[in-house]
Each structure stands twice: as C-alpha cells, then as structure tokens.
Amino acid sequence: MAKDFPTREENYAQWYNDLVIKADLAENSAVRGCMVIKPYGYAIWEKMQATLDKMFKDTGHVNAYFPLFIPKSFFSKEAAHVEGFAKECAVVTHYRLKNSPDGKGIVVDETAKLEEELIVRPTSETIIWDTYRNWIQSYRDLPILINQWANVVRWEMRTRLFLRTAEFLWQEGHTAHATREEAIEETEKILDVYALFAEKWMAMPVLKGVKSPNERFAGAVETYCIEALMQDGKALQAGTSHFLGQNFAKAFDVKFLSKENKLELVWATSWGVSTRLMGALIMAHSDDNGLVLPPKLAPIQVAIVPIYRNMEQLENISKVANDIKKKLEDKGISVKFDDRDTFKPGWKFAEYEFKGVPVRLAIGPRDLENKTIEVARRDTLEKEILQLEDIENKVEHLLEQIQENLYQKALSFRENNTQAVNTWEEFKDVIENKGGFVLAHWDGTAETEEKIKAETKATIRTIPFNTRMEEGKCIYSGKPSAQRVVFARAY
Amino acid sequence: MAKDFPTREENYAQWYNDLVIKADLAENSAVRGCMVIKPYGYAIWEKMQATLDKMFKDTGHVNAYFPLFIPKSFFSKEAAHVEGFAKECAVVTHYRLKNSPDGKGIVVDETAKLEEELIVRPTSETIIWDTYRNWIQSYRDLPILINQWANVVRWEMRTRLFLRTAEFLWQEGHTAHATREEAIEETEKILDVYALFAEKWMAMPVLKGVKSPNERFAGAVETYCIEALMQDGKALQAGTSHFLGQNFAKAFDVKFLSKENKLELVWATSWGVSTRLMGALIMAHSDDNGLVLPPKLAPIQVAIVPIYRNMEQLENISKVANDIKKKLEDKGISVKFDDRDTFKPGWKFAEYEFKGVPVRLAIGPRDLENKTIEVARRDTLEKEILQLEDIENKVEHLLEQIQENLYQKALSFRENNTQAVNTWEEFKDVIENKGGFVLAHWDGTAETEEKIKAETKATIRTIPFNTRMEEGKCIYSGKPSAQRVVFARAY
Numbered sequence: 001m002a003k004d005f006p007t008r009e010e011n012y013a014q015w016y017n018d019l020v021i022k023a024d025l026a027e028n029s030a031v032r033g034c035m036v037i038k039p040y041g042y043a044i045w046e047k048m049q050a051t052l053d054k055m056f057k058d059t060g061h062v063n064a065y066f067p068l069f070i071p072k073s074f075f076s077k078e079a080a081h082v083e084g085f086a087k088e089c090a091v092v093t094h095y096r097l098k099n100s101p102d103g104k105g106i107v108v109d110e111t112a113k114l115e116e117e118l119i120v121r122p123t124s125e126t127i128i129w130d131t132y133r134n135w136i137q138s139y140r141d142l143p144i145l146i147n148q149w150a151n152v153v154r155w156e157m158r159t160r161l162f163l164r165t166a167e168f169l170w171q172e173g174h175t176a177h178a179t180r181e182e183a184i185e186e187t188e189k190i191l192d193v194y195a196l197f198a199e200k201w202m203a204m205p206v207l208k209g210v211k212s213p214n215e216r217f218a219g220a221v222e223t224y225c226i227e228a229l230m231q232d233g234k235a236l237q238a239g240t241s242h243f244l245g246q247n248f249a250k251a252f253d254v255k256f257l258s259k260e261n262k263l264e265l266v267w268a269t270s271w272g273v274s275t276r277l278m279g280a281l282i283m284a285h286s287d288d289n290g291l292v293l294p295p296k297l298a299p300i301q302v303a304i305v306p307i308y309r310n311m312e313q314l315e316n317i318s319k320v321a322n323d324i325k326k327k328l329e330d331k332g333i334s335v336k337f338d339d340r341d342t343f344k345p346g347w348k349f350a351e352y353e354f355k356g357v358p359v360r361l362a363i364g365p366r367d368l369e370n371k372t373i374e375v376a377r378r379d380t381l382e383k384e385i386l387q388l389e390d391i392e393n394k395v396e397h398l399l400e401q402i403q404e405n406l407y408q409k410a411l412s413f414r415e416n417n418t419q420a421v422n423t424w425e426e427f428k429d430v431i432e433n434k435g436g437f438v439l440a441h442w443d444g445t446a447e448t449e450e451k452i453k454a455e456t457k458a459t460i461r462t463i464p465f466n467t468r469m470e471e472g473k474c475i476y477s478g479k480p481s482a483q484r485v486v487f488a489r490a491y
Numbered sequence: 492m493a494k495d496f497p498t499r500e501e502n503y504a505q506w507y508n509d510l511v512i513k514a515d516l517a518e519n520s521a522v523r524g525c526m527v528i529k530p531y532g533y534a535i536w537e538k539m540q541a542t543l544d545k546m547f548k549d550t551g552h553v554n555a556y557f558p559l560f561i562p563k564s565f566f567s568k569e570a571a572h573v574e575g576f577a578k579e580c581a582v583v584t585h586y587r588l589k590n591s592p593d594g595k596g597i598v599v600d601e602t603a604k605l606e607e608e609l610i611v612r613p614t615s616e617t618i619i620w621d622t623y624r625n626w627i628q629s630y631r632d633l634p635i636l637i638n639q640w641a642n643v644v645r646w647e648m649r650t651r652l653f654l655r656t657a658e659f660l661w662q663e664g665h666t667a668h669a670t671r672e673e674a675i676e677e678t679e680k681i682l683d684v685y686a687l688f689a690e691k692w693m694a695m696p697v698l699k700g701v702k703s704p705n706e707r708f709a710g711a712v713e714t715y716c717i718e719a720l721m722q723d724g725k726a727l728q729a730g731t732s733h734f735l736g737q738n739f740a741k742a743f744d745v746k747f748l749s750k751e752n753k754l755e756l757v758w759a760t761s762w763g764v765s766t767r768l769m770g771a772l773i774m775a776h777s778d779d780n781g782l783v784l785p786p787k788l789a790p791i792q793v794a795i796v797p798i799y800r801n802m803e804q805l806e807n808i809s810k811v812a813n814d815i816k817k818k819l820e821d822k823g824i825s826v827k828f829d830d831r832d833t834f835k836p837g838w839k840f841a842e843y844e845f846k847g848v849p850v851r852l853a854i855g856p857r858d859l860e861n862k863t864i865e866v867a868r869r870d871t872l873e874k875e876i877l878q879l880e881d882i883e884n885k886v887e888h889l890l891e892q893i894q895e896n897l898y899q900k901a902l903s904f905r906e907n908n909t910q911a912v913n914t915w916e917e918f919k920d921v922i923e924n925k926g927g928f929v930l931a932h933w934d935g936t937a938e939t940e941e942k943i944k945a946e947t948k949a950t951i952r953t954i955p956f957n958t959r960m961e962e963g964k965c966i967y968s969g970k971p972s973a974q975r976v977v978f979a980r981a982y
Contacts, residue, residue, distance in 0.1 A: 030565070030621055031609065034558035039637065042555045064533045067525035068611075068642055068658050069581075072588070074521070076596045086588040090560075091599050092611065093584045095646040097563070097577040105567045108582050108608055117599055118522065120559075120583065120611070130521055140833070146530065151559055151642065155586040167559050342631070 007288040012232040013160075016283060020161045023291045023355050025278065033159040033166030040355065041278060043299035045169065048277060049149065051201055051296075052171065055193050061145045061173065066127050068151075069118035074126040078251040081125065084218020088155040090120040090166075120153040125219060125244070125270055128174045129252040136176060136266055138257045143186070144176040152274075162279035163236075163491050170274035176266045178256065180245075183267035184222075187243040190271045191224045194239035202277065203294040203406035204228050204284045205414055206238055207437070207486060209462030214446050217270075221245035227461045227486065229414045230283040233435020235461045235488035238280050241271035279491070285379075285406050291356030292378055294406050295399040302328055302395060303352040304337045307345045307364035314339065317363050320388070324361070324373075327392035333399065353378060358402050359395055379405050420484065427475050427487070431458045437488050441481035443474035452476050458487045498779040503723040504651075507774060511652045514782045514846050516769065524650040524657030531846065532769060534790035536660065539768060540640065542692055542787075543662060546684050552636045552664060557618050559642075560609035565617040569742040572616065575709020579646040581611040581657075611644040616710060616735070616761055619665045620743040627667060627757055629748045634677070635667040643765075653770035654727075654982050661765035667757045669747065671736075674758035678734040681762045682715045685730035693768065694785040694897035695719050695775045696905055697729055698928070698977060700953030705937050708761075712736035718952045718977065720905045721774040724926020726952045726979035729771050732762035770982070776870075776897050782847030783869055785897050786890040793819055793886060794843040795828045798836045798855035805830065808854050811879070815852070815864075818883035824890065844869060849893050850886055870896050911975065918966050918978070922949045928979050932972035934965035943967050949978045 005018035021027050025041030028034075037045065053063070069092060075082045096112035099105075121127065128146075135141060153167050173190060177183040191208055198206045206226035216223040220242035228238045246265040249255070254266045285292040295301050304325060306317040318339060325335045336357075338348050345362065352360045362374040373391060376383040379402050386394055417436030421427045430438050442448060442460065453459050463485045474481050496509035512518050516532030519525075528536065544554070560583060566573045587603035590596075612618065619637075626632060644658050664681060668674040682699055689697045697717035707714040711733035719729045737756040740746070745757045776783040786792050795816060797808040809830060816826045827848075829839050836853065843851050853865040864882060867874040870893050877885060908927030912918045921929050933939060933951065944950050954976045963972050 029558045030562060030618065031558045031560045034560060036558065036622055037556040039553040039555045043553065045556075046554060062530040062534065063537060064530045065528040065536075065660065067520045067522045067527065068644065069522045069525060071521060072597065072599075075588070082588075082597055086590075086597055089586065089588050090583045090609070091585040091588065092581045093599070094582040095580065097566070097573075097580050097582065097610070099577075106563065106573060106577055108563075108584070118581070119588070127521065131527055153559065169556065 008231060009288075015288070016279075017161060019282060019286060019291060025282070025291075026161050028161065031166075033156055035161055035165050035167075037169075037275070040299060044281070044293070044297055045275060045278060047297045047299065048197075048201070049171075052193075052197055052273065053147075053149075055197060056147050056171075056173070059189060059193060061147045061175075063148065064146045065148055065150070066124050066131065068121055070121050070124070070127045072117045072119055074130055075119055077126065078219050078247055080247070081219035081251075085122045085154070089122060090153045090155055092118040092120065121150070122152055122154045123270075123272075124148065124150070124152075124172055125174065125248050125268075126252070129248040129254055129268070132174075132176055132266070133252050133254045136254055136256050139178050139259050142176055142178045142256060142266070143182065145173075145186075146175065147171055147173040160279070162275055162282070165275075168275045170272050172272040173270060175269045176249075176254070177269070178258065178264075178267070180267050183245075183269050184243055187222070187224055187241045187269045187271070190241040190269070191226065191239075194241065194271075194273060195226050197273075198226055198228065198238055199407065201294065201296045202281050202284065203296075203403055203410060204238070204280060205407065205411045207462055207464050208466070209464035209486070211240075212442075212446070212449055212460040212463060212485070214449050215459060217242045219244060219247050220270075221247065225462055227488075228280055228284065229417060229437055229488070230280070230491065231413065232283075233417055233489075235437065235486075235490040236276075236280050236283070237461070237490065238277060239271070239273040242269060244268035244270060284410055286356065289381070290354035292406070293356035293358060295358040295403045298356065298358050299334065300336045300352075300355075300357050301333050301399060302335045302359045302361060303348070303357045304335065304361045304363065305345050305348045305352075306337075306339055307362055309365075313365050314341075316368055317365070320368065321361075321363060324388075324391055328395060331392060331396055333396065349376075353381075359398055361391075361395070377402055379409075421475065422472070424475050427458075428456055431456045431487070431489065435489065437461070437486050439484040440475045440487055441472035441483075442485050442487075443477045443479035443481055445477075448474060448476050452487070457489050459490055461486045461488050461490060499722060500779075506779070507770075508652060510773060510777060510782060516773070516782075517652050519652065522657075524647055526652055526656050526658075528660075528766070531790060535772070535784070535788055536766060536769060538788045538790065539688075539692070540662075543684075543688055543764065544638075544640075546688060547638050547662075547664065550680060550684060552638045552666075554639065555637045556639055556641070557615050557622065559612055561612050561615070561618045563608045563610055565621055566610055568617065569710050569738055571738070572710035572742075576613045576645070580613060581644045581646055583609040583611065612641070613643055613645045614761075614763075615639065615641070615643075615663055616665065616739055616759075617743070620739040620745055620759070623665075623667055623757070624743050624745045627745055627747050630669050630750050633667055633669045633747060633757070634673065636664075636677075637666065638662055638664045651770070653766055653773070656766075659766045661763050663763040664761060666760045667740075667745070668760070669749065669755075669758070671758050674736075674760050675734055678713070678715055678732045678760045678762070681732040681760070682717065682730075685732065685762075685764060686717050688764075689717055689719065689729055690898065692785065692787045693772050693775065694787075694894055694901060695729070695771060696898065696902045698953055698955050699957070700955035700977070702731075703937070703940055703951040703954060703976070705940050706950060708733045710735060710738050711761075712738065716953055718979075719771055719775065720908060720928055720979070721771070721982065722904065723774075724908055724980075726928065726977075726981040727767075727771050727774070728952070728981065729768060730762070730764040733760060735759035735761060775901055777847065780872070781845035783897070784847035784849060786849045786894045789847065789849050790825065791827045791843075791846075791848050792824050792890060793826045793850045793852060794839070794848045795826065795852045795854065796836050796839045796843075797828075797830055798853055800856075804856050805832075807859055808856075811859065812852075812854055815882055819886060822883060822887055824887065840867075844872075850889055852882075852886070868893055870900075912966065913963070915966050918949075919947055922947045922978070922980065926980065928952070928977050930975040931966045931978055932963035932974075933976050933978075934968045934970035934972055936968075939965060939967050943978070948980050950981055952977045952979050952981060
C-alpha cells in the first residue's frame with residue numbers, strides 16, 4: 001500500500017490519477033483510452049448501479065437491452081445528432097480475420113467487408129427510436145419507460161480514468177410519450193432522481209438547471225443537468241436528462257394514433273449517468289491521505305483490526321470481533337475483520353485509511369480487559385475509545401454522521417467557492433485565480449458564450465433553477481440579462 | 492396477445508421463434524444477427540444475473556470490468572485460441588466519420604485509420620491475461636477470482652434469438668492460481684454452481700461432464716460442461732467451465748514467485764454462461780399454449796385478475812386483492828394485480844397463460860360472498876377453487892410445487908429420451924428418428940467423432956461424470972472403449 005503521491009495542492013491532476021491507480025480503483029488498459037475497472041472500483045460502481053436501478057424501477061421504469069452496433073445510415077437521420085458524434089465514432093468495417101499469407105500472424109480478411117459500416121454505439125437514441133417505430137402504434141402503447149445498462153464508446157483524444165475514457169459504462173434511459181408535457185415531466189423527474197442520488201448517496205451537492213444551447217446534447221431540445229464542484233474549483237457535469245421533443249420521432253418516423261384518432265409524432269426523453277460519477281465521487285471527498293468514501297457507497301463500511309502479540313490474544317480478540325461483525329452485518333453494514341497475520345496493524349490502518357473505509361475499529365488485549373474499542377473515522381481522522389456495549393448502534397450512528405458530514409463539508413466548500421461577479425475584469429480574475437462557480441449575467445447568445453470560453457476556458461455550466469430572477473447586464477457584452485447563470489472551468 | 496403460432500409438433504423451430512417474439516422476450520434488430528432483449532425477457536435475465544452473481548460472490552469471486560476492444564496482436568498470441576475465434580471477429584478499423592464530400596450523408600474518415608485494428612471481444616482471455624501479467628508477481632497475489640458481466644460479439648452466419656446471436660450478454664469468470672490442482676478445483680466448483688443454478692432455478696436437469704477434444708474451448712486443456720435436453724430431442728450446452736492449464740500464462744508471460752522462491756507460470760480457468768440460457772429456459776418448459784416459466788425466475792409469479800360487472804364490485808374485489816397482494820409480497824413473491832378496465836378477464840387469462848405466469852388468481856363477486864378464490868397453475872393448466880383463508884401460504888406452497896413439478900417433468904422427459912445403443916445401425920436410427928441423448932461407446936479419437944458427425948450431424952455432447960465404467964466397442968470403428976459417452980444433435 002503506497003502513499004507516495006502528491007498532495008492536491010502540489011498537483012491536483014496527478015493526485016487524482018495516482019489515487020485512482022494506487023487505491024486499486026482502475027487503471028489504463030493496453031487499449032488506448034480504455035480502462036480496466038478493478039474489483040474495488042467496480043464494487044463501488046455496483047453499489048451506484050443497484051441504488052440507481054432501484055430508483056428507476058420505483059419510478060416506473062423497466063430495463064431492456066439494445067444492440068451494441070448502429071448502422072451508419074441510422075446515424076445520419078438526425079442532423080444535429082450525427083454532427084455531435086461523428087468525430088468520435090469507432091467503426092466496424094469487417095467481420096473476419098485470417099492467417100496472413102506470409103504466415104506471420106493474422107490479418108483482416110478483406111473479403112469479409114461489411115456492406116454498411118457499423119458504429120459502436122456512442123449513445124443509443126438512433127437504434128432505439130428505429131425500434132420504437134415498430135412498438136408504437138396507438139396512445140395505448142405509451143408511455144414507454146425503458147432504461148438500459150450498457151457500455152458505450154466515444155473516441156476521445158485526451159482521456160482520464162473515469163472522467164473521460166473511450167469506453168465507459170453507463171445507463172441510458174429512453175422514454176416515449178404522447179404529449180410534450182408528459183415528456184418534460186419525465187425529464188424533470190429523472191433530474192430529481194439524479195440530484196437525490198448525488199446528494200444522499202454520493203454526499204455531493206449539485207446545482208440543478210438547464211444547459212445553454214451550446215452545451216446541449218446533440219439532438220435535444222433542452223438538456224437538464226446536475227453540476228457539482230470539485231476540490232480544485234472545477235465543475236463536473238454529473239448527469240444529464242434531455243427533453244428531445246419530437247426530433248427522433250421525426251427522424252425515425254415514429255407516430256401514434258391519439259385518443260382523438262389523430263396521427264401524431266411521439267415525444268421523447270433520454271437521460272444518463274456513467275462511470276464518470278466514480279471520478280466525481282473520488283474528487284468530491286478524498287484528501288491527501290487517500291480516498292474518502294461516503295458510507296452509503298463504500299464497499300467495506302467498517303474494518304476491524306485486531307492488535308495482538310500471540311495466537312491466544314488473537315483468539316480472544318476474534319471472538320469479540322466476530323460478535324461485533326455479526327451484529328453490524330445484521331444491520332446491513334458491510335464489515336471486514338482483517339485477521340491476516342501477514343500484515344502488521346499499522347500497515348492495515350494505513351491501508352484502510354488510504355482506501356477510504358469510513359470506520360475502522362481496533363481491538364487489543366487491554367480493550368478486552370476494559371470492554372472498550374478504538375473507533376477511528378476516516379472523514380475527520382479522529383479516534384476515540386468507546387465502551388463496547390451497544391457498539392453496533394454507535395457505529396451505525398457514526399456512519400450516518402460521516403455521510404452527513406461529508407455532504408455538509410462539500411456544501412460548505414461549494415458555498416465558499418461560489419461567487420457573484422459583475423464586471424469582466426472581476427470575472428477573469430476569479431476564473432483564473434480562484435476558480436469555483438461564478439454567477440454572472442450573460443446576454444443569452446451563443447456568440448458571447450463562445451467568446452468567453454475562448455478567452456477564459458470557462459463555460460456556462462448551467463442556467464440554474466431555483467434562483468432569484470435579477471435583471472443585470474452581461475459581463476461580456478453589456479447587453480441586458482434577466483438572471484445570472486453559472487460559469488466555471490469544467491472537467 | 493396473439494396465439495396464432497404453430498405447435499411444437501408442427502414446427503418446433505417456428506414455435507420457438509414465434510414464442511420468443513410474441514411473448515415479448517426479444518426480437519431481431521435492424522443490425523444483422525443482433526437482438527433487442529425486450530423488458531419482459533430482460534426481467535428474466537436480471538433474475539438469472541442476480542442469482543448467479545450471488546452464487547459467484549458466495550464462492551469468493553469479485554466483479555471487475557475489462558475493455559470491449561482487444562488489439563489484434565493479442566489475439567495471435569495463443570495459437571489455438573486465435574484459430575478458434577478468427578473467423579467470427581468484428582473488427583474496428585477507424586475511429587471517425589465525416590460528411591461525405593458529395594454532401595450526401597456521412598462516410599468513414601479514411602484519415603482516421605487505426606494503426607492496429609481492434610477486435611470486439613468474442614471472449615476476454617487475451618486482454619485479461621495481458622492485464623494479469625502486471626497484477627501477479629508473487630504467490631501472495633494469487634488466487635485472482637474475477638468475474639465480468641459483459642457483452643461479446645461473435646459474427647455468426649446463422650443466428651437464432653437467444654440461442655445464437657452475433658452479440659450476446661454473458662458473464663465470464665477468469666481466475667489465476669498457483670497450482671494445477673487449485674485451478675482444476677475451481678473449474679469443478681464453478682461447474683457445480685452452474686449445475687445447481689440450472690437444476691434449482693431453471694428447473695432444468697443437466698448432465699455434467701467434460702467435452703471431447705474436438706468440442707473443447709479454443710485454448711483450453713479441458714472443457715467441463717453442463718448439457719441439457721430440449722423438447723425436440725436436441726441437446727443444448729448450457730454452460731462451460733474451462734481448465735486452461737498454463738496456456739494463457741505462457742502466451743502472455745504471466746509468472747509468479749512461488750513460496751519456494753521459484754519463478755513459475757500461473758494456472759488459469761475461465762467459465763461462462765450467457766443469454767443462451769434464456770433459450771434453454773424457454774425450450775425446456777414451454778408448451779403449445781405459450782411460455783412456461785419456473786417460479787424462481789418468473790418476473791411476475793402471481794397475477795390477480797378481478798372479475799366484475801361494475802365499479803362497486805371492482806372496489807370490493809380490489810380490497811381483497813390488494814390484501815392478498817400485500818401478504819404475498821411480504822413473502823417476497825412478485826404479484827401483479829391487473830385491474831385494467833381496457834381488457835376483459837378472458838383476455839387477461841390468455842395473456843398470463845401465454846406469458847408463463849406460474850399462478851393466476853381470479854376473484855369475482857361470488858368469491859367475495861363465499862370467501863373463496865380461483866387458483867390456476869400454468870404448468871398443468873389445472874384450476875381449483877380454494878378458501879381464501881391462509882391463501883398466501885397456499886400460494887407460496889403451490890409455487891414451490893410448480894418449481895419442483897417442472898423439474899421432475901423435464902427429468903422424466905430426459906430419462907425417456909436417453910437411450911443406450913450398441914450398433915451403428917441402431918445409432919443412426921435413434922439419432923435420425925427419435926433424437927435425445929444417445930449413450931454409445933466411442934474409440935476416443937477425433938477422427939471417429941468427425942466421421943460420426945459428418946454422417947449423422949450428432950456430436951459428443953459430453954463424456955459424463957458419475958457414469959458406470961463399462962468396457963465396450965466403438966459403435967463406429969469397433970475399437971475398444973472404456974465408457975459410454977453422450978451423443979446428440981445439438982443447438
């Protein structure tokens with residue numbers, strides 16, 4: 001277990017990358033831009049998946065599975081969509097290999113060329129709406145509320161573990177509705193699910209709002225988003241929910257007979273979160289000592305380390321430890337009793353600290369005598385000696401406290417790093433020297449947004465909901481503006 | 492809900508295909524050979540996944556995720572492996588599309604050609620063993636017990652929904668061990684997990700054994716398998732567990748320092764089951780009235796249909812129905828109370844029968860008066876009127892009975908369709924006219940096996956475990972044989 005990695009202050013990007021690798025979350029694979037998600041990282045993703053899956057089902061959605069490949073011609077059907085994705089598509093052109101004629105290795109069999117190339121899905125709107133055409137005839141067939149857990153590929157040139165990889169895992173919801181209102185309601189409902197998940201499970205506060213036209217999903221009428229702030233003052237888009245209008249219904253000719261017996265185009269939404277959330281989770285809470293995980297998503301919530309000099313001591317400690325383990329597990333808490341004799345207690349303490357295990361318990365011979373136990377919490381690194389009695393309830397309560405504390409800490413950080421600015425000079429200064437969310441007036445044009453981005457690398461992260469309407473003047477153009485929007489540099 | 496499909500007798504292949512489509516399990520997609528798994532089918536697959544995932548974890552395995560793409564050069568490293576898969580590989584050659592110069596649609600951007608082609612994984616041994624090389628240095632790093640849930644692609648020319656598709660979903664376990672014995676033990680342990688799952692959850696009896704060299708996985712030293720018998724007398728390989736020896740460790744140079752401080756090659760296993768199990772499940776139990784699902788894998792275990800003439804009756808029935816629903820759900824039983832007024836009871840009965848819902852309850856006004864309920868079981872199509880009292884325990888018990896009955900029925904079928912034959916004439920006759928598992932002596936050579944296959948389309952499904960050793964003469968060559976093996980035509 002290595003801790004030789006830079007602090008956030010020294011080199012934030014390197015700190016993140018080293019943390020991901022050294023905490024055994026993921027690593028780069030032999031395939032450019034593709035990662036291997038290691039068991040410890042995957043266990044966190046599984047917890048995210050299970051939670052989200054239940055939330056989707058509780059809101060009426062079902063899962064299904066659509067093909068990995070999309071015929072190239074499908075892609076061209078929605079103009080904005082293909083424009084957005086064409087430059088990052090992995091393309092399958094052949095379906096067979098053969099032995100090289102020179103006897104050296106294998107080569108692509110040129111006689112096995114596909115008539116039409118297949119795109120490895122970067123997202124599945126096109127193949128799904130082509131399918132929905134056959135599923136939808138009447139208003140009785142609506143709504144369709146389907147989610148898919150899948151891998152997708154976007155050929156990114158600059159990749160970073162979890163945050164931006166050529167292949168990533170995600171869920172993508174694709175729903176079909178009879179009315180505009182119902183589709184918008186769905187888009188908003190999912191945004192609420194995402195925000196709830198981010199705040200209650202990931203302990204990560206998010207801003208809810210919509211994207212500016214420039215930042216919209218390719219093919220969407222409106223993109224709703226949740227935006228989080230990382231510890232380096234950069235924003236991270238954590239989830240998006242798109243109101244697609246009738247764009248895909250038009251492109252794929254999906255119509256239904258309404259109650260009034262009229263043929264109408266179907267309304268659509270799509271929404272997704274991905275393994276990018278892993279990156280957000282890591283960056284939101286971790287510190288210079290390693291990973292910090294919110295209890296609700298930690299694969300191991302409690303580690304118990306015995307401190308002993310001989311086997312007799314270990315045996316006595318094990319009895320107590322296994323009893324505690326059982327009581328905690330009965331409460332649904334995941335516990336690892338680490339009685340390996342190949343590692344010293346100090347090494348184990350460092351290991352669990354580095355891997356972000358929320359609570360670590362230690363028991364030695366003196367604890368047995370005194371009926372006490374040492375309890376260490378990862379978030380604050382505080383330790384205390386507690387009476388053993390009722391320890392399972394104390395630990396359960398502590399886990400709740402840690403969950404809440406992480407959220408409050410992240411919220412304070414965001415509050416301390418959100419700033420309203422009123423002039424262009426001030427804007428540039430804050431973006432460059434302080435970072436964080438910058439609340440500023442904007443004239444509503446794509447042109448201004450692009451110029452601000454070109455000059456400062458800051459983009460509009462969201463036009464936030466639940467914000468005070470306030471007239472003002474665009475920091476860049478001086479033109480009138482009806483509300484402040486949220487700018488930041490972003491991942 | 493349509494029932495216009497052939498009986499098994501009339502056209503078994505068509506019966507299967509129609510059933511899959513009309514019961515909303517899956518359908519062919521616009522992409523050749525790739526299927527869409529529809530929500531009802533996917534819900535069954537989710538139950539399979541959840542059960543198997545728990546079984547893997549209970550036996551010490553963890554999940555991880557490896558890249559979708561495999562560099563072509565990796566493929567060549569294990570000779571038998573590449574030989575086995577080269578002819579069915581989807582190959583990615585480019586990573587960008589662009590607007591066609593003639594302004595008509597989009598084309599592959601020829602300037603974005605990959606230096607080395609990427610194969611869409613048909614199975615992941617090569618990319619995983621390339622990764623394991625970096626994870627394994629010492630015996631302390633062993634064993635590695637990893638499973639992956641993923642999609643894979645094998646470019647099949649003739650595809651059938653679930654049974655053989657270009658893309659399919661599966662799990663693939665890849666384990667690494669310090670000794671040959673431990674790897675073989677793992678291979679066998681997983682075979683037992685698969686057999687237990689097939690028999691206890693799918694209610695499908697299986698033969699356990701090993702494959703003949705001809706039928707081995709490409710790159711394996713020994714392939715263990717479970718084989719099931721379908722209602723048309725054809726065999727279906729339901730799962731395989733491979734002892735890979737040191738083949739992949741050699742190909743990817745994966746060595747470890749043993750306890751004795753010697754550098755040794757690592758021992759490997761791999762094992763998988765796929766959405767093919769869906770095909771097996773459907774074919775094992777379904778009948779001419781539609782799908783028959785074992786209760787343990789049915790997405791809806793109990794459907795409740797109200798029979799009423801007016802809203803007042805429906806209200807009264809709903810009270811009772813919702814009470815039953817709650818009591819059943821408290822027992823972990825999934826229940827659908829179908830109070831839609833857009834469909835008549837008769838239509839609903841047919842729907843649940845067709846979709847294989849194990850138990851259907853019906854309540855009408857007279858039942859309310861008499862405190863009774865009609866209980867119909869899908870496996871035998873029997874109905875009876877039961878007293879409402881204690882109905883939740885009666886239904887729970889009935890579900891267990893159905894599960895057991897389906898298994899026993901399939902077991903009887905297999906017993907009635909398993910036959911020992913001693914001559915070549917008899918062999919040909921049984922294979923051609925009766926089907927089923929044929930127990931016959933074989934001389935152990937690949938040559939004979941190939942000739943038998945060429946003449947009869949029958950292959951050796953397995954060299955079974957737990958069989959009586961019995962000397963005899965090969966039905967084809969007349970040469971000596973030490974035990975009978977299991978022949979059949981197969982999916």
